[in-house]
Amino acid sequence: MSIYSTLSRTKAPFVPLEGNKVSMYVCGVTVYDLCHIGHARVMVAFDVITRYLRARGYEVTYVRNITDIDDKILKRADENGEAFEALTERMVQAMHEDEGRLGILRPDIEPRATAHIADIIAMTETLIDKGFAYAASNGDVYYRVRRFEGYGKLNNRQLDDMQSGARIEIEAAKEDPLDFVLWKAAKPGEASWPSPWGDGRPGWHIECSAMSTCCLGNTFDIHGGGPDLTFPHHENEIAQSEAATGQQYANVWMHAGAVRVGQDKMSKSLGNFFTIRDVLEQHNPEVVRYLLVASHYRSAISYEANSLDEARRSLERFYNALENVTPEEGDVSDEWRARFIAAMDDDFNTAGALSVLFELARELNRAKKEAPQQAPALAFELTSLGSLLGLFGQDPAAFLKGDTEGLALSEEDIQQQIEARAAAKKSKDFAGADRIRDELAAQGIILKDSREGTTWVLEG
Numbered sequence: 001m002s003i004y005s006t007l008s009r010t011k012a013p014f015v016p017l018e019g020n021k022v023s024m025y026v027c028g029v030t031v032y033d034l035c036h037i038g039h040a041r042v043m044v045a046f047d048v049i050t051r052y053l054r055a056r057g058y059e060v061t062y063v064r065n066i067t068d069i070d071d072k073i074l075k076r077a078d079e080n081g082e083a084f085e086a087l088t089e090r091m092v093q094a095m096h097e098d099e100g101r102l103g104i105l106r107p108d109i110e111p112r113a114t115a116h117i118a119d120i121i122a123m124t125e126t127l128i129d130k131g132f133a134y135a136a137s138n139g140d141v142y143y144r145v146r147r148f149e150g151y152g153k154l155n156n157r158q159l160d161d162m163q164s165g166a167r168i169e170i171e172a173a174k175e176d177p178l179d180f181v182l183w184k185a186a187k188p189g190e191a192s193w194p195s196p197w198g199d200g201r202p203g204w205h206i207e208c209s210a211m212s213t214c215c216l217g218n219t220f221d222i223h224g225g226g227p228d229l230t231f232p233h234h235e236n237e238i239a240q241s242e243a244a245t246g247q248q249y250a251n252v253w254m255h256a257g258a259v260r261v262g263q264d265k266m267s268k269s270l271g272n273f274f275t276i277r278d279v280l281e282q283h284n285p286e287v288v289r290y291l292l293v294a295s296h297y298r299s300a301i302s303y304e305a306n307s308l309d310e311a312r313r314s315l316e317r318f319y320n321a322l323e324n325v326t327p328e329e330g331d332v333s334d335e336w337r338a339r340f341i342a343a344m345d346d347d348f349n350t351a352g353a354l355s356v357l358f359e360l361a362r363e364l365n366r367a368k369k370e371a372p373q374q375a376p377a378l379a380f381e382l383t384s385l386g387s388l389l390g391l392f393g394q395d396p397a398a399f400l401k402g403d404t405e406g407l408a409l410s411e412e413d414i415q416q417q418i419e420a421r422a423a424a425k426k427s428k429d430f431a432g433a434d435r436i437r438d439e440l441a442a443q444g445i446i447l448k449d450s451r452e453g454t455t456w457v458l459e460g
Contacts (some may be wrong), residue, residue, distance in 0.1 A: 001345040002058065003222075004298065006230060006253040007154050008101040011347055016221050017251065022058045024050070025212040025250070027112070027225035027233070030067040030204075031091035034078045035098050037288075037303060038259045038266050042226045045256040045290055045297040047104045048389055050226075052344050055388050064107040066092060068114050070204055074190060084191055098276040101285045103390045111211040113202060117193045119210040120202045123244050132243040136173035139185025139198045145178040148239040154253060155231045166187045180236055182206045205236035209249075213241060217342040223250035227258045227300075228265075266303060279308070284402070286394060287312045293350050293389050294297045316384070316400060316457075320381055321361040323455070325368065325394040330377030336360050340385050350389060357385060402458035414445060418454050421447070435445075 004011040016022050018290060026046050029039055046132040067073075077084040094334065099106070113120075124141055127133035133143050145151050145159070152158060181203040187193030192199040204211075210445040218241070225234065234253065240250040259266045266273045281344055291311040295301050336356060343352030360382050367374040386392035401411075413440050417436055437447055440456070448455050 002347055002348045003102055003252055003254065005251075006255050007250075009156070014252065017057065017219065018056050022053055022060045022222065023216040023220035024060060024062050024222040024224065025208075025216055025220060026062070026064045026107075026223075026247075027030065027208055027229055028064040029095060030070055030072060031088045031095065032070075032073040034275040035092065035095050036266065036359070037279060037292075038226065038273065038276050039095075040098070040102060040276050040294050041259050041301060042224075042256045042392070043099060043104050044102060044292040046224050046254075048293060048297070048350060049254075049348055050105065051388050051390065053347060056341075061109070061216065062107045063109040063111065063194035063212065065111045065208060065211045066110060067090070067204065067207060068112045069191065069201055081270050094277075098280075101280055102276070102289050103285065103393065109215050110329035111215055113207040116207070116210050116214060119214050121183075121195050122194075122204050123213075123240070126208060126244045127182065127240065130243060132183055132240075134175065138173040140181050140201060141171060141197055142145065142174055142179040143236070144175065145180065145183050145239065146176060148243050150242070151239050152235065154235050154238055155232070157235075180205060180232065182240070195394060204234055204286070206240055208233070209237050209240040209244070210361050212237075212250075213245065218245040218247045220250055222252045222254055224254040224256070227255050230255060256297050257295070259301045259303050261303050274303070283308045284312070284399070286391065286399070287315060289390055290315050293391065296347075296349055296351050296352060298347075299398045300349075313345075315391075317358070318361050318382070318392055319394070319396040319399045321368075322362045322382065322392065323400065324450075325375045326378040326445075327383050329380050330374075332374075332377045332381045336381055336413035337385065338389075344388070353385075353389065355444070357382060360385070397455065400457040414440065414456055418447065418456065422454065 001014045002011045003014045024046075028043070029035055035043075046062070046064070050060055050269075053060050067086075069084065073084050073088060077087045080087060096106070124133060126261065127143065128135065128141070131144070132147050132424055133141055159178065183195060183197055183206070184200050185197070186199045186201065190201075192201055212223070223234070238249050250358050257425060261272045264272060276288075287308055288311075291307055292301065292305075294311065294314070301307075338358075339356045340353050343349045343356060346352065360378065364375060364378040364382060367378055383392045417440060421433045421436040423434065424430070431433050444458055448457065
């Protein structure tokens with residue numbers, strides 16, 4: 001198995017630190033609002049990675065944090081007139097509900113920043129003792145960026161280029177404009193915790209350094225996150241963690257691709273983002289998941305008006321193949337699984353793996369017509385491999401029918417119309433049969449005739 005690392009900018013064989021055990025930390029959500037499709041992209045990507053690693057025999061410890069204290073959370077709670085704890089608890093529950101609908105497995109450990117204040121303070125004290133940080137006159141504690149020789153290695157940036165080209169928060173209390181905050185002095189009435197430097201709260205970057213090392217140790221196998229976190233967040237994590245421990249922080253750095261709307265990155269600041277809930281009101285959750293799985297995890301996804309319609313059509317091809325077949329384990333060629341594994345072993349190439357599954361679905365369709373005795377085993381292989389991507393877990397007939405909520409006709413009414421059409425055809429009233437078909441089609445109900453009988457699906 002080979003994985004591309006953002007740090008080395010190369011793809012290399014993956015060798016865990018300890019036997020077949022894999023330790024993985026992924027930066028999670030700042031829970032001040034509902035999760036959007038960009039969040040879902042990262043969640044689904046690392047869900048697939050976790051599923052596949054486990055299928056390949058690795059014992060995975062998957063840690064994904066929750067940032068439950070920061071400026072955005074405090075601002076939103078103040079706007080809502082509620083305690084920040086009430087806001088974050090509500091948003092965490094909503095996140096878990098959204099994940100569940102998308103078939104995303106929960107991480108093994110889900111640490112919250114507010115539960116690791118003591119660890120954050122301890123790491124900050126270590127950095128001060130080693131000369132990598134300093135307490136400023138305003139009650140903040142800052143990290144000395146120029147003190148860490150490797151700063152910029154994740155993003156291949158030079159310090160002078162950062163200072164001239166980046167937006168840097170200027171504070172009079174800083175020794176250097178590049179320095180970033182580890183501990184923030186509390187403002188009047190703001191949520192805070194006691195510390196050696198006065199009441200305050202942690203900076204964003206130090207939270208992840210403390211939580212990851214507490215859960216997985218000073219060095220672990222994989223650190224992951226969204227595309228917007230490489231700088232400054234992950235760069236700062238490396239600087240803090242390696243300065244504090246004296247050890248390499250993470251062996252492999254993985255970053256999911258962005259979700260774009262047209263040419264723009266989906267973001268709240270641009271006002272072009274869609275919450276997971278908004279999207280799931282209109283689309284089957286598996287269709288949304290398929291869209292996020294169909295591209296390689298490092299590739300950008302273009303979210304257009306017809307993107308989910310295309311994803312549904314692709315899924316329909318699989319469910320049409322699986323319809324009217326009961327999957328049963330049996331003898332099938334080793335070729336399908338071998339090619340699927342080869343694709344996934346190549347940096348989790350889900351696009352390549354799906355191309356194998358499309359071929360397998362075509363073989364299943366052929367077998368249904370020409371060698372029915374082979375169909376159950378092929379269907380089993382298709383659903384088994386698809387489950388590693390979190391796909392093909394629904395009843396085919398139910399998926400193909402789609403969401404019947406809001407239809408003028410009940411399923412019983414539709415079935416009666418199908419039977420009336422069959423009776424019309426049997427009596428050679430083909431005009432009447434066609435009229436029933438057209439009337440149903442006008443309501444978005446498409447009939448499908450086969451040797452097994454007539455079934456129906458919703459248009460689109």
